[in-house]
Amino acid sequence: MTFKLCKLLLALIGLTVVMGCTRTPKWTLFYIADKTVAQSISSAPVDLIQTEFIAGYYDSLAQCQAKGAGMLRLQASSMPAAQAFVCAQQCQIDDKQQLHCTHKVIGAELDAL
Helix, strand or coil: CHHHHHHHHHHHHHHHHHHHHCCCCCEEEEECCCHHHHHHCCCCHHHHCCHHHEEEEECCHHHHHHHHHHHHHHCCCCCCHHHHEEEEECCEECCCCCEECCEEEECCHHHCC
16 A cells, blocks of 8 residues: 555656646747847847747746846847847747747837846
8 A cells, every 4th residue: 555655656746747847938039149140130120030049938028038138238238128139929830930929029128127
């Protein structure tokens, strides 16, 4: 009886760990660190939504914006947040290898970060 209980408890712990590791982040940070790259794409920040600019994945918009603003600060860049990064929600690549996101937030909202 004790052996079965220990086995069940171990299985439950293992399942909890596996389920915690398979959670999908909701927000993707797209960041341009190099001004020459930023000038080479069009002035529309939505053009940042490309796989080569992915800088991380986050559970919330606030986390994504904080990371983008922090990277900008660490780089001591004078580039405005609206041109440096975009946080996009639920991004997926379709059959044609095109990246699509359901919602995009340019830079830090109200530059509060």
